Amino acid sequence: MLARVSYRINAAVERYLPEQRLFLKSDTDTRFIRLRPLTQAIALSAATLFVAWTILATAILMMDNIGAGSSREQTQRQQAVYEQRLNAMSDDRDRRAEETLRAQERFNLALRQVAQMQGRLLASEDRRRELETGVDVIQKTLRRTIKERDEARATMASLTLADAQTGASARGAEGKAKDTEATLSYLTDALGAAAKERDAMAGTAEQADLRLSEMEADKRAMQRRTDEIFTKLEEALTVSVEPLDKMFRQAGLSPDDLLSTVRKGYSGQGGPLAPLTLSTSGLSGSPEETRANALLSGLDRMNMYRIAAFKAPFSMPVNTPVRYTSGFGGRNDPFGRGHRNHEGQDLAGAYGAPILATADGVITYAGWESGYGRLVKIKHAFGLETRYGHMSQIRVSVGDRVSRGDRIGDMGNSGRSTGTHLHYEIRVDGNAINPMTFIKAARDVF
Template structure:
């Protein structure tokens, strides 16, 4: 049955693939190999399959190469856009800092003007009180003089009547009455002068009152300008401090604890021993002084934030072109040893690409480490440590103090690695945390 089927297949294929013989000749004999149509068909099919597989594999490789090129271009564009945004944010931060400095200068000038106006107002108020006191004294003297004049007139009339009754002569009484009238005229002129002086003092008091009201209005206008300046300063401090506060909270750090550590680290004081002095004023602060102190405290908090940001790893360890090849957390081991925990982030780039410190700190390890290859460990403040592994070359020494942006090594392929990349770790209190938390938290600030 099988023989008959094979015969029919060969007969059908023989129309297109006639039977061929391959002769093999040696020195003593000649042999041949018969190539039946079925054999030829199988060989042609295998060749076609091989050629087709080669074409498909080549197409896949070309498509992967084209896709890799597009991804690299897109990554470069995103990197350029990211850097331009960082530059814009940095320039905006500098502008806000300059505005805060200028606002502080304007605030100091305004405080000086307020002090001058307050001194002038107090002097005017004292002068007005003195004028009022003088007017009261003059009025009392005038009333007393008028009363004495009336008493003198009554006494003169009584004396005149008494003399007329005793002597029967009115001449002496008339002379004495003339003397009394002359005395009264002198008193009247004196009282008139006193009244004029009183009127002059009243006019001076009225002018002083008008001047006081003018100074008071100027004081109110100055207070309104100061209030506007204070409001702008408070808004500027609040707007500048909010993204910094969010950045630290997003990174899992407590802002108050960080600021207390920075404040304790920058609290040096000193100077020669001087006599103890005690203020005797004891006056309470004005509302303007309270607001000024709150603004100064906000500016001090912003400065402490800036110091803390320099000491925490909020920068990128690689500034050249790269791509993320493995993230933080569980993953399949690249050497095929099952599911393993990955305690950092892998950034693949060109061999020898510069690797930079992401924050201020001290190098505590710079050498070979099992699995890590060439490894650099940097200890930062707040219990933070960063690690830079698989380096091609190390450019720092143990004990060396580095700043953010200092070059510490070159990207390589040392240790347990499948290709050129940087293994970047961030440890908080000895425990590994996701480095992308710090990188993403600083994206809208730096």
């Protein structure tokens, strides 16, 4: 039966592929190999399939190379844009810092000027009080002198009357009259001098009041300029701090606890900004001092936020194009094991794509773990931990210190996985949280 079918097939194919014979001649005999039409058809088909497979594989490789080149160019463009944004933010931050320093210098100069004016004002007030006291003394002296003059006049009148009644000698009466006139003349001169001094002191007091009014007007103008400076500084500080505060709250971190942790471990140059204290008499607890301390506290908070942002994993674990395949939370198990909880974010990409550390930290695990495949764990500040699973290759060891952006491995398909991807986790004090919260929060600031 098989021979009959083979014969019919050879007969049908022989019209296109006639039977061929391959002769092999030696010194003693000659042999040949018969190539039937069916054998030729099978060989020709196999050769055609091999050539087609070669062409298809070459085309796929060329498309992959072209796609990889486009991805690299896109990645380089994105990295250049990201660096430009970072440079722009750095320049803006430096400008704001310079403006803050200049405003603080202007504020300190204004405080010194206010202190000097208040010192002059206090000295003028003391002088005015002294003048008022002198005028009161002169007025009392004048009243006492007028009273003594009136008493002397009364005494002279009584003495004149007594002399007339007793018939005293004219010479004695004339001497007493001259003494009385001399006394009156002395008192009159003293009263005139006292009146002139009183008028001079009154003029000095009036000038002091005028100078006091001018100084108070200058003080009010200085206060308005100081208020404008404080208002601009407070607005700039609010614009800078609110996005950072929002970013940490969206990431599920308590800003107060975060800042407290940063302050405890802060050991770099600069240090927290100390509250402003003025030693000038009368300025302790003034509104200007209160507002200045509030601004310094805000600057300290912004500086602590900046340190915390660079220590927390606010960045992408890959710098190549990826697709978000499976998110955080409940999902149907890809291996058909029912509804399960997924404690990370899956990012599908090219096999061997670089996996990057998302923040500074220490490698606590680098090896194979059931379910994760090749896994790397990094311990960060503030009780944070990141995990990178299903790698094809691990490039770090336990105990290594890494910085944000350092390559720690390659994307792969190891462990319990259905395809090439990265399983990325973030844990706070051992509890898994949604990594997209950190990634989206970072996009609002960085």
